[in-house]
Amino acid sequence: MSPLRILVVDDEEELVFTLAERLQFRGFDAVGVSSGAEAIRASDAGEFDVVVLDVKMPGMSGLETMQAIKRSRPVTRIILMTGHGSLQDGEEGLALGAFDYLVKPVNIDMLVAKINAAMGTAG
Amino acid sequence: MSQDPHRSAEMAEITSEPGLEKTQFRYRRLRKYSILLTSLVALTPLIAMTIINIYQYQKALKADMLFPILRQVSNTRHSLSSFIVERQSALELVIREIPFEELRDQERLAGALSHMKESFGGFVDLGIIDSKGDQVSYVGPYNLAGKNYRDQDWFHEVGLRGVHVSDVFMGHRGFPHFVIAVVHGLGEGDYYVLRATIDSDMLYRKILTQNLRPTSDAFLVNKSGILQTPSRFYGAALEQCSIAMPSYSTNSEVVELKDSGGKPYFLSYAYIEDTPFILMETIQPESFMENWLTVRNNLIWFLSISVILILMVIVWGSYHMVGRIREADLKRATVLHQIEYTNKMASIGRVAAGVAHEINNPMAIINENAGMVKDILSVSESFPLRDKMQKHVDSILTSVERCSRITHRLLGFAKRMDPHIEEIDLDQLLKDVLGFIGKEALHRNITVNCEVPGDMPKIKSDKGQLQQVLLNILNNGIEAVGNGGRIDISAEPKGDRRVEITISDDGPGISRNDLDRIFEPFFTTKKEHGTGLGLSITYGIVQKLGGQISVKSSLGAGTSFTVALPIENSAIRG
Numbered sequence: 276m277s278p279l280r281i282l283v284v285d286d287e288e289e290l291v292f293t294l295a296e297r298l299q300f301r302g303f304d305a306v307g308v309s310s311g312a313e314a315i316r317a318s319d320a321g322e323f324d325v326v327v328l329d330v331k332m333p334g335m336s337g338l339e340t341m342q343a344i345k346r347s348r349p350v351t352r353i354i355l356m357t358g359h360g361s362l363q364d365g366e367e368g369l370a371l372g373a374f375d376y377l378v379k380p381v382n383i384d385m386l387v388a389k390i391n392a393a394m395g396t397a398g
Numbered sequence: 399m400s401q402d403p404h405r406s407a408e409m410a411e412i413t414s415e416p417g418l419e420k421t422q423f424r425y426r427r428l429r430k431y432s433i434l435l436t437s438l439v440a441l442t443p444l445i446a447m448t449i450i451n452i453y454q455y456q457k458a459l460k461a462d463m464l465f466p467i468l469r470q471v472s473n474t475r476h477s478l479s480s481f482i483v484e485r486q487s488a489l490e491l492v493i494r495e496i497p498f499e500e501l502r503d504q505e506r507l508a509g510a511l512s513h514m515k516e517s518f519g520g521f522v523d524l525g526i527i528d529s530k531g532d533q534v535s536y537v538g539p540y541n542l543a544g545k546n547y548r549d550q551d552w553f554h555e556v557g558l559r560g561v562h563v564s565d566v567f568m569g570h571r572g573f574p575h576f577v578i579a580v581v582h583g584l585g586e587g588d589y590y591v592l593r594a595t596i597d598s599d600m601l602y603r604k605i606l607t608q609n610l611r612p613t614s615d616a617f618l619v620n621k622s623g624i625l626q627t628p629s630r631f632y633g634a635a636l637e638q639c640s641i642a643m644p645s646y647s648t649n650s651e652v653v654e655l656k657d658s659g660g661k662p663y664f665l666s667y668a669y670i671e672d673t674p675f676i677l678m679e680t681i682q683p684e685s686f687m688e689n690w691l692t693v694r695n696n697l698i699w700f701l702s703i704s705v706i707l708i709l710m711v712i713v714w715g716s717y718h719m720v721g722r723i724r725e726a727d728l729k730r731a732t733v734l735h736q737i738e739y740t741n742k743m744a745s746i747g748r749v750a751a752g753v754a755h756e757i758n759n760p761m762a763i764i765n766e767n768a769g770m771v772k773d774i775l776s777v778s779e780s781f782p783l784r785d786k787m788q789k790h791v792d793s794i795l796t797s798v799e800r801c802s803r804i805t806h807r808l809l810g811f812a813k814r815m816d817p818h819i820e821e822i823d824l825d826q827l828l829k830d831v832l833g834f835i836g837k838e839a840l841h842r843n844i845t846v847n848c849e850v851p852g853d854m855p856k857i858k859s860d861k862g863q864l865q866q867v868l869l870n871i872l873n874n875g876i877e878a879v880g881n882g883g884r885i886d887i888s889a890e891p892k893g894d895r896r897v898e899i900t901i902s903d904d905g906p907g908i909s910r911n912d913l914d915r916i917f918e919p920f921f922t923t924k925k926e927h928g929t930g931l932g933l934s935i936t937y938g939i940v941q942k943l944g945g946q947i948s949v950k951s952s953l954g955a956g957t958s959f960t961v962a963l964p965i966e967n968s969a970i971r972g
Binding site: 287290293297378379380381383 | 798
């Protein structure tokens with residue numbers, strides 16, 4: 276079975292690439308991008324199973340990006356990352372079709388668990 | 399509780415304290431002016447009216463009393479005047495109708511005297527005196543025939559004026575009488591005089607016909623003040639009267655005088671025209687004074703009682719009014735202070751949230767990179783300092799987690815929560831909360847006493863947040879009291895709309911300075927641990943639930959927090 280393809284999106288480049296690398300370390304095929312627009316392009320180009328998406332980004336917001344990705348590839352599972360002040364964004368994201376959300380800074384084990392859960396439910 | 403304190407309601411008192419003396423002086427002055435001004439406005443017209451009233455009343459009473467006196471004096475004067483004029487006219491008739499030669503005849507003169515005695519009375523004798531002053535004829539009880547009057551003043555006066563009425567004098571027989579003399583011309587400058595002596599007792603009897611009060615007196619004096627008739631109080635006839643002569647007037651007059659003892663009395667007098675006589679009547683104003691004194695005393699009593707009543711009302715009113723103003727001022731100061739404090743908390747909250755947000759991202763980066771290092775170490779078994787490195791990375795991760803907790807709480811404090819409102823049984827809620835801390839309390843031998851009355855109404859509020867509030871306060875309390883300390887929890891309804899939960903401990907208490915800052919974020923007295931957020935978050939939650947939190951503390955005696963909550967939570971602040 277080929278590894279799950281994960282797209283990590285966050286405007287903080289230092290964060291996004293490290294997080295992608297850590298996921299790779301755990302056996303995922305993870306790629307990091309640093310904006311919503313890049314994320315949409317990447318999603319269209321490669322078929323990602325799970326997109327880990329920061330809610331708060333300059334330019335295109337996480338929720339907008341999520342909606343665009345969902346439109347072109349409805350099967351993609353989305354896990355949102357929110358700041359503490361924006362739990363509401365997380366709840367809102369769930370309402371808009373996100374699979375789950377995490378509060379930053381994320382605990383890597385919890386993220387892995389949620390990715391597995393997302394794919395598990397997807398079958 | 400290590401941080402306890404006095405708060406919101408108490409704050410107004412704390413902050414207004416430096417100006418307290420000045421403020422009290424201001425209210426005292428306000429009260430003083432209010433009393434003075436109101437008294438002046440209320441009492442001045444009253445006193446003025448009473449004085450005017452007294453004066454008018456006195457005037458009216460006096461006029462009432464003096465009018466009859468004046469009338470009486472006028473009447474008496476008239477009758478005295480008539481008495482004298484009558485006799486003068488009789489003499490003029492005799493001298494005009496009976497020729498000089500006939501009058502020289504003693505018998506004819508005696509006939510005339512006898513007629514006049516019969517018709518008029520009072521005549522004692524009658525004499526004819528020629529222009530040389532010799533009495534040429536005389537009838538009467540005295541032996542005056544041949545007497546010469548040429549050198550006497552009255553003889554000259556009668557020559558000039560045609561008539562003369564003399565003062566009263568004592569005659570040879572020792573009774574007082576006076577003289578009327580009239581002149582008749584004989585042509586060519588010659589004349590003769592008819593002179594009659596009249597018993598002045600007649601005058602006195604005339605005076606006595608008026609009914610005098612026992613304290614009044616009436617008598618005649620001449621222009622030199624010699625009594626012409628006897629008097630009750632001023633001496634016998636022909637003695638000097640002690641009353642000074644009043645000024646001349648053609649009418650009857652009344653003057654108010656004082657006797658030698660300083661006692662006031664009224665003197666009514668009238669000059670009787672063409673005679674030397676002045677009629678005098680004195681009245682002791684006792685009856686008048688009696689009436690007057692009663693009226694005046696009544697008025698003064700009325701005034702005094704009115705003034706006392708008005709002053710009492712004014713003083714009471716001023717105290718009441720100034721008290722109200724003071725209360726209102728205090729209330730306003732408290733509200734202003736609360737608004738100020740709430741604003742301050744809100745802006746601190748906004749700043750804190752901003753800072754937390756900004757710190758959160760770098761914190762996430764540190765987290766990921768430290769995690770990365772840890773990941774790498776986990777697969778590099780040959781790395782020489784692997785264990786040491788692992789330890790440091792763990793320390794970094796733990797610290798990140800701690801920072802994360804702080805930012806989490808900070809954001810929680812600032813966050814706009816949507817409270818979830820449900821009906822809450824406070825007794826049950828307190829039992830739940832005590833369940834969390836029960837173990838620690840037991841472990842440290844702390845007595846926790848919770849009293850909730852059976853009729854405690856259920857309140858509508860957010861259960862989770864209320865638990866958080868009570869837990870925060872209780873945790874503070876447990877940290878404040880030593881082993882074996884005591885915490886009292888009580889709840890009671892306040893009116894129909896609020897309930898109050900009070901949590902008191904017997905810990906060391908909080909200084910006033912600390913008390914003022916106790917609800918500010920990051921303010922803490924716990925040096926080692928504690929974020930200084932617990933009570934500020936508590937404060938924020940209580941505000942959002944539409945309640946108030948206040949705190950009282952005295953050093954050495956403990957601290958007590960009171961949370962007041964609305965029963966019907968209609969105004970949740972989101």
